[in-house]
Amino acid sequence: MLAGINDGIVASDHSSGTIDLPGAGLDLHAGGLVGLAEGLISESYATGAVTSQQGNVGGLVNLTLFSDIERSFATGHLQAPAPHYGKGGIAAQILEPGDPGRDTVWDTQTRGTNIAVASGPNGGTVNTAQGLTTAQMSTPSSFSAAYDFGPNGVWAMPAGATHPILRWQLAP
Template sequence: MNDGGVVEQSFASGKLTYINDFGAVVGGIVARVSGGTVGSDVYWDEQSTGQTLGGPGISSSNGLTMAQMSNPASLAGWDFSPNGAWAMRSGATHPVLRSQLQPSVDTGNGAAL
């Protein structure tokens, strides 16, 4: 991350690989911070990313298991209220932005698509 940016209310769930100058694979959410900041409400899934460290300046306690990632209570500072930015689908392993949810469609026979 460069140029004074700010990362907040974000998460990583996919494989992240960055090899530093010493040949070590680093970063569960960011590999390098240069002139920016990473908020305390940034998380990564240790299981799906394969990383136990989040990167420079990120608390290792923000690395969560997949079970923790599926629990809104684990994501401190995130708004999961009915009008909040985040939602957790039933049975999902990771949150989604509420704007990504599709409204259900009533098929007329009591079932929803």
């Protein structure tokens, strides 16, 4: 996880670590990139698995509160104890209005869920958030036009990759 709480801006960043919270209150904010999002998350991604023994889990964030998430994605596996807790490809919970899902995607096969948000006001759907298969995640044309894969764009798709990376991650 990149940040426990984001009340500012996370832009052009990523997290690849595994999040494994065994219980006892720590599980309240298990997210792949950010635990509690109160700010902007833009052009970022998370690839690590997220596991919680006592709460919902979210691919990018756990809990959003007046947060905007745009042009970002998540791919790692999600694990939450059923039937009481849920898995959201983008977020575990939305508590207040915002736009947690503008042109966001998640890998439905590796994440193990077809739901964008496990718990929220819109019953698991979020604006233009969409689930993609692993094969679709490896194809730039599967992403909305808002993702810039151009020669000077933010995103790049290396040969043989299963998901995009940020252009700055390419070897010089």
